Amino acid sequence: MGSGCYIFNGVTLGNKNVGLENAMPVLLNDIIVGTGAKILGLVNVGSRAVIGANSVVTKNIGSQEVWAGNPARLIKKI
Numbered sequence: 001m002g003s004g005c006y007i008f009n010g011v012t013l014g015n016k017n018v019g020l021e022n023a024m025p026v027l028l029n030d031i032i033v034g035t036g037a038k039i040l041g042l043v044n045v046g047s048r049a050v051i052g053a054n055s056v057v058t059k060n061i062g063s064q065e066v067w068a069g070n071p072a073r074l075i076k077k078i
Helices: none
Strands: 013-014 038-040 065-069 073-076
Touching: none
Parallel strands: 013 038
Antiparallel strands: 065 073
16 A cells, blocks of 8 residues: 555555455555455556545556546446
8 A cells, every 4th residue: 555545444454355365456646446345366457546425346446537436337437
């Protein structure tokens, strides 16, 4: 996890599948992750990205993108 990140209550960062080693999310700088969001598997989240509350992220997120939903989808670029 990079610097300047805001991770709110109840966020899960973890493996997507049991038994995979080092399949954890990578978060860069200045990311906001909303309450209850889940980021699962070997996912890269780019700098200044925003993930909405209760979203489920299983795909890479680019820098300066807003994602939300279950499954999470691109809402807009900032």
